[in-house]
Amino acid sequence: MIELLILAxxxxxxxxxxxxxxxxxxxxxxxxxxxxxxxxxxxFFQGFMPLIGYxxxxxxxxxxxxxxxxxxxxxxxxxxxxxxxxxxxxxxxEEISVIxxxxxxxxxxxxxxxxxxxxxxLTLMETSIAISIVVITLTTFVFSYVGVLLGAHGGxxxxxxxELLGGIVLIGIGLKILIEHTLLN
Numbered sequence: 001m002i003e004l005l006i007l008a009x010x011x012x013x014x015x016x017x018x019x020x021x022x023x024x025x026x027x028x029x030x031x032x033x034x035x036x037x038x039x040x041x042x043x044f045f046q047g048f049m050p051l052i053g054y055x056x057x058x059x060x061x062x063x064x065x066x067x068x069x070x071x072x073x074x075x076x077x078x079x080x081x082x083x084x085x086x087x088x089x090x091x092x093x094e095e096i097s098v099i100x101x102x103x104x105x106x107x108x109x110x111x112x113x114x115x116x117x118x119x120x121x122l123t124l125m126e127t128s129i130a131i132s133i134v135v136i137t138l139t140t141f142v143f144s145y146v147g148v149l150l151g152a153h154g155g156x157x158x159x160x161x162x163e164l165l166g167g168i169v170l171i172g173i174g175l176k177i178l179i180e181h182t183l184l185n
Contacts, residue, residue, distance in 0.1 A: 008136045008139035009166075010166045010167075011050075011136060011139075011140065012139050012142075013162045013166025015140050017158075018042075019038050022099055023035070035144070038144045039144040042111060043140045046108075046137065047133045048112070049116035050116065050122060054132075057120035061123060068123070069180070071120065072174060072178075077175075080167040080168065080169070080170035081167065081171065082167070083164070084163070084167035121177060
């Protein structure tokens with residue numbers, strides 16, 4: 001369960017970083033309404049996408065069973081490396097002038113694509129997919145909600161640090177899976 005919580009937090013760092021930027025851009029006084037919308041959009045997609053990855057992983061399990069730990073490691077290392085790399089770049093929110101539902105939908109999908117790939121690793125964890133989806137959804141909702149509120153109060157400087165931390169944690173989870181399945185078996 002601890003591994004699932006760590007995965008959920010790491011996956012939510014992308015959404016958290018974008019939420020900080022959205023909160024910093026928001027110039028209205030209704031930050032709680034925006035925080036709720038961002039949390040719902042990001043939480044839903046961040047929870048739904050791992051299910052797709054999980055189902056694909058189940059379908060592939062019999063084919064790649066002998067190397068599934070390597071596949072999980074490579075996926076998490078790539079996702080984590082991408083997050084680390086993006087933490088040094090220009091935030092996406094700089095190009096957004098108005099925060100609409102369409103913009104939130106696109107951002108929610110963009111930040112959750114990585115979660116689809118990470119969903120494959122859920123086939124290697126000893127937890128139910130239903131619990132995993134609930135934990136990832138709620139974790140992302142909370143991080144996104146808080147991210148908007150922090151961003152609105154000057155927390156935008158945390159953006160790159162959140163992505164960097166999330167990326168490092170995902171790489172670490174990938175290494176843990178690889179070590180458990182190669183050295184400990």
